[in-house]
Amino acid sequence: MKRLGILLSGRGSNFEAIADSVEAGKIDASIGLVISNRAEARGLERARERGLKALCIPSRGLDREVYDRLLIEELRRENIDLVCLAGYMRLLSAAFIREYPLRILNIHPSLLPAFPGLDAQHQAVDYGVKISGCTVHFVDEHLDAGPIILQAAVPVLDSDTAGTLSERILKEEHRIYPEAIQIVLSGNFEIRGRQVILERSL
Ligand code: GAR
Numbered sequence: 001m002k003r004l005g006i007l008l009s010g011r012g013s014n015f016e017a018i019a020d021s022v023e024a025g026k027i028d029a030s031i032g033l034v035i036s037n038r039a040e041a042r043g044l045e046r047a048r049e050r051g052l053k054a055l056c057i058p059s060r061g062l063d064r065e066v067y068d069r070l071l072i073e074e075l076r077r078e079n080i081d082l083v084c085l086a087g088y089m090r091l092l093s094a095a096f097i098r099e100y101p102l103r104i105l106n107i108h109p110s111l112l113p114a115f116p117g118l119d120a121q122h123q124a125v126d127y128g129v130k131i132s133g134c135t136v137h138f139v140d141e142h143l144d145a146g147p148i149i150l151q152a153a154v155p156v157l158d159s160d161t162a163g164t165l166s167e168r169i170l171k172e173e174h175r176i177y178p179e180a181i182q183i184v185l186s187g188n189f190e191i192r193g194r195q196v197i198l199e200r201s202l
Contacts, residue, residue, distance in 0.1 A: 003078060007037075032080050033080060083100050084105050094141050136151075
């Protein structure tokens with residue numbers, strides 16, 4: 001059975017959606033390890049409540065390469081096959097990405113390539129777009145840029161604040177992230193250039 005490693009920095013609601021899908025048998029894998037770079041991350045507590053191995057490796061003051069080497073050590077120790085970033089608010093080094101080629105996924109709260117980086121929902125409201133959403137993609141060496149696996153669109157209402165839009169997008173995140181993980185685990189896709197072609201359309 002494949003083993004997932006989850007990296008997070010905060011609340012951990014995407015981690016919980018993944019863990020629920022694992023428990024429900026909708027994701028054919030187990031969660032081998034949850035790592036947070038912040039001790040106060042609620043996601044760590046949630047992982048421990050579920051009886052999962054959950055570690056804090058504080059990132060403060062550490063050089064990116066040095067920190068990522070610590071991450072790789074722990075992920076290797078647990079024989080992790082697929083790394084899922086779930087609200088992990090740090091960039092990964094090139095060495096980390098080389099260690100897990102096409103085996104790192106991220107969820108981002110916008111329709112990429114629109115609004116990469118921080119506060120994507122705020123950026124969407126400020127820009128005045130009528131539709132935003134979320135994206136699950138492979139992680140490459142550029143910020144929020146790797147090949148896209150799944151996206152979901154969410155309307156932006158005139159009355160939206162970044163907060164209300166975030167809530168609506170989050171529901172879709174919890175739906176498409178587990179689905180994308182299962183697609184990648186199943187291997188039923190092909191990558192052509194930037195395109196991820198899913199089995200159902202091959
Ligand atoms: C989610 O909205 C996720 O898409 C976003 O952080 C939130 C984490 O929530 N990630 C990014 O912005 C990455 N650039 P969670 O901790 O409840 O899953």
